[in-house]
Amino acid sequence: MVKKYSLLSIIGIIFVISFIFLTSSPRSLAIPNMQESPSPTSQPLETKTQPNVYYLTETNNVVQTNDKPEYDVFTNQERRERNFPTALTVIEPYLGDKIIYLTFDDGPDPENTPLILTILKENNVKATFFVVGTEVSKYPEIVQQIFTAGHAIGNHTYNHVYRQLYQSSTTYINQLQHNDEIIKGIINVRPRISRAPGGTAGHFTTEYWKALKVQGYIEVGWNISSGDASSAKADTILKNIVNQTNNNTFLWSHAILLMHDGKGHSETVKALPSIIQFYKEQGFEFRVINATTPPAW
Numbered sequence: 042m043v044k045k046y047s048l049l050s051i052i053g054i055i056f057v058i059s060f061i062f063l064t065s066s067p068r069s070l071a072i073p074n075m076q077e078s079p080s081p082t083s084q085p086l087e088t089k090t091q092p093n094v095y096y097l098t099e100t101n102n103v104v105q106t107n108d109k110p111e112y113d114v115f116t117n118q119e120r121r122e123r124n125f126p127t128a129l130t131v132i133e134p135y136l137g138d139k140i141i142y143l144t145f146d147d148g149p150d151p152e153n154t155p156l157i158l159t160i161l162k163e164n165n166v167k168a169t170f171f172v173v174g175t176e177v178s179k180y181p182e183i184v185q186q187i188f189t190a191g192h193a194i195g196n197h198t199y200n201h202v203y204r205q206l207y208q209s210s211t212t213y214i215n216q217l218q219h220n221d222e223i224i225k226g227i228i229n230v231r232p233r234i235s236r237a238p239g240g241t242a243g244h245f246t247t248e249y250w251k252a253l254k255v256q257g258y259i260e261v262g263w264n265i266s267s268g269d270a271s272s273a274k275a276d277t278i279l280k281n282i283v284n285q286t287n288n289n290t291f292l293w294s295h296a297i298l299l300m301h302d303g304k305g306h307s308e309t310v311k312a313l314p315s316i317i318q319f320y321k322e323q324g325f326e327f328r329v330i331n332a333t334t335p336p337a338w
């Protein structure tokens with residue numbers, strides 16, 4: 042009997058050890074999928090610091106003089122579940138003497154966006170990035186870098202496909218909320234600013250404007266176009282910007298410049314240092330888009 046029991050316990054121990062080994066070894070051998078991670082960032086130390094941004098909580102109150110990027114700690118769905126307002130408080134627009142808002146659409150892009158972030162950092166200026174959901178899913182690390190560096194992130198819809206977006210205000214809002222959820226999954230908060238692909242003119246009906254207001258999105262246009270959407274070269278892009286800025290001095294209280302950091306816009310990256318230099322030389326103040334930014338027109 043004694044021998045039989047000790048034999049059974051030895052078998053038992055072997056069984057337990059093999060069980061532990063078999064269940065734990067795949068985990069310890071698991072290697073993170075490196076291919077899905079974009080190349081190392083140019084700002085590795087910043088990811089641990091708290092970004093200088095403004096957070097909207099239950100009430101949606103925005104501070105009148107706030108010049109920071111604004112993010113909501115809730116999604117619209119979470120607001121509805123908790124009976125919190127979705128629409129934002131209305132505030133006075135900030136009109137300055139010479140204010141420039143640099144904006145970049147269609148990213149994040151693994152080549153252009155990190156280069157732009159480096160240029161902005163070198164020049165100590167902040168900008169606003171209107172990101173597309175499909176690209177956000179592909180490059181979450183870049184979205185995190187934009188956020189951590191204290192730039193503003195705006196919603197440029199989930200897939201940027203006009204025939205879907207401009208079918209109805211419902212499909213449009215659904216795309217914004219889909220993108221919001223992806224962004225929130227990365228940075229834990231969501232943007233309140235949005236920009237319609239191709240602009241609102243000829244696309245938005247009154248239904249769209251009403252829906253945006255109810256959902257608390259601030260639609261952001263532009264009043265200076267870099268003309269970088271075509272195959273323009275860096276010097277042409279710079280010339281476009283300088284000419285429009287000089288010819289529209291009435292817009293200097295809130296010059297909102299449209300550029301692109303999406304795939305294929307390396308000429309914009311090339312032109313950016315000169316663009317920043319031009320505005321600095323003219324004495325402009327660089328701000329990020331938030332609820333205090335006046336409408337483009």
Ligand SMILES: [Zn+2]
Nearest residue numbers: 146147238239
């Ligand atoms: Zn776009």
